[in-house]
Amino acid sequence: MYFTPSGFPILRNKKLVYLDSAATSLKPQSVIDAINDYYSHYSANVFRGLYDISEKATLKYEETREKVAQFINAKSSSEIVFTSGTTESINLVAYAWGRLTVGEGDEIVTTVMEHHSNFVVWQALARENGGVLKVLDVDEQGKLKIKNEKGKTTYKNSKLLLQNVITKKTKLLAITHVSNVLGTINPIKEIVVEVKRLNPKCLVLVDGAQAVPHMKVDMQDLGCDYYAFSGHKMLGPTGIGVLWGRKELLNSMVPFQFGGSMIAKVSLTETTFKETPMKFEAGTPHVAGVIGLGAAVDYLQNIGMEVIRQHEIELTTYVLEKLSGLNHLTIYGSKDISIRGGVLSFNVFDKSGNLVHPHDVAEILRRENICVRVGHHCAMPLHERLGIPGSVRASLYLYNTNEDINRLVKSVQNVQKIFS
Amino acid sequence: MDDLYREIILDHYKNPRNFGSLESKTHEAEANNPFCGDRIRMEILFQKIKRSKDQKIQIIKDIKFSGEGCAISIASASLLTEKVKGMSQQQISSLTKEDIVVMLGIELSPTRLKCALLSLEVLQQTIQ
Numbered sequence: 001m002y003f004t005p006s007g008f009p010i011l012r013n014k015k016l017v018y019l020d021s022a023a024t025s026l027k028p029q030s031v032i033d034a035i036n037d038y039y040s041h042y043s044a045n046v047f048r049g050l051y052d053i054s055e056k057a058t059l060k061y062e063e064t065r066e067k068v069a070q071f072i073n074a075k076s077s078s079e080i081v082f083t084s085g086t087t088e089s090i091n092l093v094a095y096a097w098g099r100l101t102v103g104e105g106d107e108i109v110t111t112v113m114e115h116h117s118n119f120v121v122w123q124a125l126a127r128e129n130g131g132v133l134k135v136l137d138v139d140e141q142g143k144l145k146i147k148n149e150k151g152k153t154t155y156k157n158s159k160l161l162l163q164n165v166i167t168k169k170t171k172l173l174a175i176t177h178v179s180n181v182l183g184t185i186n187p188i189k190e191i192v193v194e195v196k197r198l199n200p201k202c203l204v205l206v207d208g209a210q211a212v213p214h215m216k217v218d219m220q221d222l223g224c225d226y227y228a229f230s231g232h233k234m235l236g237p238t239g240i241g242v243l244w245g246r247k248e249l250l251n252s253m254v255p256f257q258f259g260g261s262m263i264a265k266v267s268l269t270e271t272t273f274k275e276t277p278m279k280f281e282a283g284t285p286h287v288a289g290v291i292g293l294g295a296a297v298d299y300l301q302n303i304g305m306e307v308i309r310q311h312e313i314e315l316t317t318y319v320l321e322k323l324s325g326l327n328h329l330t331i332y333g334s335k336d337i338s339i340r341g342g343v344l345s346f347n348v349f350d351k352s353g354n355l356v357h358p359h360d361v362a363e364i365l366r367r368e369n370i371c372v373r374v375g376h377h378c379a380m381p382l383h384e385r386l387g388i389p390g391s392v393r394a395s396l397y398l399y400n401t402n403e404d405i406n407r408l409v410k411s412v413q414n415v416q417k418i419f420s
Numbered sequence: 421m422d423d424l425y426r427e428i429i430l431d432h433y434k435n436p437r438n439f440g441s442l443e444s445k446t447h448e449a450e451a452n453n454p455f456c457g458d459r460i461r462m463e464i465l466f467q468k469i470k471r472s473k474d475q476k477i478q479i480i481k482d483i484k485f486s487g488e489g490c491a492i493s494i495a496s497a498s499l500l501t502e503k504v505k506g507m508s509q510q511q512i513s514s515l516t517k518e519d520i521v522v523m524l525g526i527e528l529s530p531t532r533l534k535c536a537l538l539s540l541e542v543l544q545q546t547i548q
C-alpha cells in the first residue's frame with residue numbers, strides 16, 4: 001500500500017467506501033491547504049496588480065501552467081489553456097475551431113463510447129454546419145471496432161484500419177482516451193498514426209478526463225492535436241480544467257470568449273488579442289482552482305503515475321476476480337487488464353434473470369456507506385448499444401484498498417439476497 | 421430485511437397490482453424520470469356517478485399502469501393504483517407527497533423520493 005488514505009480528510013470517516021472517483025475524486029489535505037492558503041494569504045487578482053500579493057498570485061498561477069505542461073509533456077506551457085473542465089475544453093474547440101472549419105458535407109468522427117460532452121458537442125456542430133457525424137462502434141468486449149483487411153477486429157495491432165471511416169472530408173476524430181463506463185483504454189497513439197496516414201489534415205481531439213488522473217500521458221508521444229481534461233477528477237478542485245492544443249493550432253484559432261485579460265489593445269473601432277494561451281482565458285480566471293490543480297499535480301507526481309497505475313491494476317484485478325465469482329452478475333467491458341482502467345460497470349440480476357434496477361442496488365449500497373454511481377453515466381449511446389437501461393459503476397483510485405472491494409462485494413451479495 | 425425494501429414493497433415490485441392496459445379508458449398519461457430512466461404510464465376509466473340530485477362527479481372505476489423502473493417507483497405505482505380506485509377527480513388532485521410517503525411507510529432520500537412520486541405525477545397528469 002503506497003498511499004495513506006489519512007492524507008484525505010474525508011477518509012478519516014472510516015465507514016465511507018468511496019467508489020465514485022470517475023465522477024469526481026477526493027481531495028488530499030495538500031490541495032485543500034493550497035486553496036485555503038490562497039484565499040487566506042494572497043487572494044488577489046492575477047495579471048493586474050503591481051503589489052506583492054497580486055504578483056504572488058500571478059506567479060503561482062503561471063507556475064501551475066508550467067507544472068501541467070511538464071506533467072503531460074507538452075512542448076511548451078503556452079499550449080496549456082485553463083478552462084472550467086473537460087466539457088468547456090471540448091466546447092472551446094468546437095466554437096473556436098470547429099464552427100469555422102466544418103462545412104457542408106464535412107465529416108466529424110466520434111465513437112459510441114463517448115461521454116456526452118464529447119458526443120453532443122459534435123452532433124450539434126454537425127447539425128448546425130450541415131456536416132456529417134460518423135460514430136465508431138465497439139465490440140462485445142468494449143473495444144473499438146477497427147477492422148483490418150481480413151475483416152478481423154484488431155486492437156493492439158499497429159495496423160489499425162480506420163480506412164472505411166476516415167476520408168478526405170473528415171475534419172476531426174473526437175475520441176476518449178479511457179471510457180468512463182467500460183474502462184477501455186483506447187490505443188490513441190496507433191489511432192492517430194493511422195488517421196494521419198489516411199488524411200494528414202484530419203485533427204484528433206482526445207478526451208483525457210479518465211486518463212490523466214490514472215496514468216502517464218505524453219502529448220508529444222500521443223501525436224494528437226487537442227487533449228482535454230478536468231482538475232476535479234485528478235485530486236484537484238472543481239471548476240478547473242485544461243485544454244492542451246498544438247501551438248500553431250491554438251494560434252490559428254479565434255478567441256472563445258471576449259473580455260478582460262485576453263486583449264492586447266482595444267480602441268473604439270478595433271481590438272487586438274493576446275497570444276495563446278491568454279487569448280482563450282477571458283475574464284478573471286479561477287485562480288484558486290488553478291493553484292489547487294498545481295498542488296494536485298505535485299501530489300500525483302510525488303507518488304508517480306506508474307505507481308498509481310500499478311496500484312489500480314492490482315485493485316482492478318482483485319475486483320474483477322471477486323465480482324466474477326458471483327452468480328447473476330454481468331460485468332461490462334474487457335477482462336484484459338492491460339487495456340482497462342479502474343472503472344467497472346456491472347448489473348445485478350435476480351435468480352430468474354431479471355435485472356435488479358441499478359437504483360435499487362445503489363440504495364442498498366448507500367445504506368452501508370458505499371458510494372457508487374448508477375444510471376447511464378452520461379453515456380446514453382453506449383448503454384443503448386449494450387442494450388441496457390443503465391448500470392452500476394464502481395470506479396477506483398489511488399486511495400482505494402482491497403478492504404473497500406471486500407465491502408462492495410459483500411453488499412452486492414446482500415442485494416442479491418434481498419432480491420432473490 | 422432492509423427496512424427500505426420491506427416485504428410489502430418487494431411484493432408490489434415483483435407482483436405489481438393493476439399492471440397492464442385498459443380496453444376502455446377515458447384518461448391516460450405517461451411520464452419518465454430522465455435521471456433514472458424510470459417510465460410510468462397510467463390508464464384510467466372514469467365513471468360519472470350521481471352524488472346528489474343535481475351533482476354528478478367522476479370517480480375512478482378502473483385503473484392500470486405499465487412501465488419500468490426501480491423497486492420504489494414500481495411499488496409506489498402499484499400501491500397507488502390500489503389506493504385510488506373509487507376516488508373522485510377532486511380527491512386525486514388533492515393527493516400530496518405526504519400521502520405517498522405514508523402509503524409506502526418508509527423514509528426516502530430526496531433522489532429516491534422522485535422515484536416514489538413519479539406515479540403520483542402521472543396520475544395527476546391524467547386529469548389535467
Ligand SMILES: Cc1ncc(COP(=O)(O)O)c(C=O)c1O
Pocket residue numbers: 022023084085086087088115117118176178179180207209210230378
Ligand atoms: C470521459 C469523460 N469525459 C468528459 C467528462 C466531463 O468532465 P467535466 O464534467 O469535468 O467537464 C467526464 C466526466 O464526467 C468523463 O468521464
